[in-house]
Amino acid sequence: MVLGLGTGSTAAFVVDKLGQLLSTGQLSNIVGIPTSKRTQEQAASLNIPLSTLDLHPHIDLAIDGADEVDPNLDLVKGRGGALLREKMVEAASSSFIVVADDSKLVSGLGGSGLAMPVEVVQFCWKYNLVRLEGLFKELGCEAKLRLAGDGSEKPYVTDNGNYIVDLYFKNPIKDGFAAGKEISAMEGVVEHGLFLGMATSVIVAGKTGVEFMTK
Template identity: 65%
Template sequence: MEAGILVSSPTSSSPLSTPIPSVILTQDELKKIAAYKAVEYVESGMVLGLGTGSTAKHAVDRIGELLHQGKLQNIVGIPTSKKTHEQALSVGIPLSDLDSHPVLDLAIDGADEVDPQLNLVKGRGGSLLREKMVEGACRKFVVIVDESKLVKHLGGSGLAMPVEIVPFCWKFTAKRLQDLFEDAGCVGKLRTFGENGEPFVTDNGNYIVDLYFKKDIGDLKAASDTILQLAGVVEHGMFLDMATTVIVASELGITVKNK
């Protein structure tokens, strides 16, 4: 057990465990199981941060279902992206914003990586800035993942750690970001989409540079501060010391880790 983190193993006697059928489940089915477990933290009258991505989508759908059934009432949602805004409206969740609700009761969202200290990489879906604003305003932040997202250190999956940057002179900013972590074998790539390789544009009108690391980047707080000091950087995808609970779904069951 990691220091400062409580772990509930998936046993039949554990109140934090959820039985999973003894069949081979897809990754999306595991995400759905974790999402439904997270929604158990939701109570009527709460102001909720609604995450973005394939895992969070299941939680938003479930909240809408419970509202429709009358099992939840007087819920207000604060979406973390335009896509989540549209989804929440479609399932009947009343919405507001941080200007009207600067303190939220709970946020539920997925993550791209989770380290043993419950630090996260998020934002591969492109919504890292709004996610960090909303989830940083919450009293409790519940993260839902399948076991493939667990890593020994952030960047350890070999997949992208996103950084949102302004479009102006993006090549200059991307090169400076890459040079910051030269010792970790960092490669920075502009996120693109479509056959013509057009730059991916966030809901805020910015670009994303995805950083890939061959080695551990070391001190996460120092890395965070260094990135944010670069002119042209808007935000990065490291969510440090923000998650209060991480729910991990595997074929063996649910594991709940609490700070």
């Protein structure tokens, strides 16, 4: 079985569990396709066999977390910075299972008020930041360049050598597919964090137990 290995705090638990099952012999004959360098390093340290989309263009199952989940199982992902590789791997998967806690549930994407990331090339990033903010002006959007988080003013750089512009919405996005199309049409935009029509099921953990959401 070929598995897509997600990125982020939730996905890290999944990778740890896979490593444990492999080491005890409870699981075998799998190969993982990591969605980031840090997931690759984690999986390699656990002796999980790894490969790439070049060698395995069809993935049986991808498992990852999400930053927002709406009632249609559409998602915001990429606050961990791996949105491009996550989308490539998860789009190539026959099944895509999302694991999240109930704080990630929203009535509309962008509704949490937290970042919706857009990966952009470094060249003239300010130009694209201004254009992205203007695109969603009616939603009270504020666009910010993501910083490295090391106390400096250095921009965060993705595994692909790009920057991330984080969009913060005061109101939810009305039409995710239209928004995604408009963002993707901008020159210099590499990928956005709207994962639409991709998840096949979502496992939600809450105070009262675990809920399974399917289409």
